[in-house]
Amino acid sequence: MIGKHKVGDLVHIPQAVELIDCPDTPLDDPQMTIPLRVVQTKQPAVGIITRVTPTVGYVRVYCDGDHWSIKDDKVYTITAVYDT
Numbered sequence: 001m002i003g004k005h006k007v008g009d010l011v012h013i014p015q016a017v018e019l020i021d022c023p024d025t026p027l028d029d030p031q032m033t034i035p036l037r038v039v040q041t042k043q044p045a046v047g048i049i050t051r052v053t054p055t056v057g058y059v060r061v062y063c064d065g066d067h068w069s070i071k072d073d074k075v076y077t078i079t080a081v082y083d084t
Contacts, residue, residue: 004077005049005059011075013045013061019068024051024060039068047075 005011013019021037047063047070058069 005052005072005075007049007052009049010078011047011049011061012078013041013047013063013070013075015041015044017041017070017074019061019063019066019070020058021066022069024067046078049075 017040019039019041021039022034023036045063047061047068049059050062050067051060052072053059054072057072059072059075061068061070061075
């Protein structure tokens with residue numbers, strides 16, 4: 001689903017998801033640059049969406065002190081549930 005994430009969303013990153021460290025590209029660039037490193041999560045993590053590029057299929061996420069590119073279908077928005 002395109003457009004399901006917004007900048008500032010708190011997201012759940014499951015275990016075994018690839019985090020790609022690459023230089024940030026312009027919004028209209030349909031291709032990512034060459035990755036500097038690729039890490040796979042060993043346990044679930046929480047991050048914040050810092051950039052959404054729907055044409056590329058990746059989002060930029062700030063997690064554990066670094067910015068990462070992650071496939072947008074691999075992260076899940078955390079929504080608050082309140083008792084009313």
